Amino acid sequence: KEQTIEANKISARAMHSILSSKSTNKKLPDITVVAVLKRPCEAKESSDIHNACTLLVELEQEFLCKYSENLTGREKGLIRLDCDARIGDLATHLINKFGRKAT
DSSP, X not given: OHHHHHHHHHHHHHHHHHHOOXXXXXXXXXXHHHHHHHOGGGOSSHHHHHHHHHHHHHHHHHHHHHHGXXXXXXXXXXXXXXXXXXXXXXXXXXXXXXXXXXX
């Protein structure tokens, strides 16, 4: 458990480095949201999954914006496909855990 908490903190710092730039000072992503993004089954409320999806989209957009010059078209496509698949997985967990009313 302690190792998982520490891993989530490290992940949050890595995400923060992607989301922050010299002109913006974004706060560290919420550890609960980071945990749900990594392990959707840990969601306690439907809003946890929604917030994880939002964080994932922000990460995707910011990463592609910052590093697109260094990525091939194929790599960009794979990043988009991976994010889409993860959002699909989060949506599946949302419906399975909280029912259709949560969507």
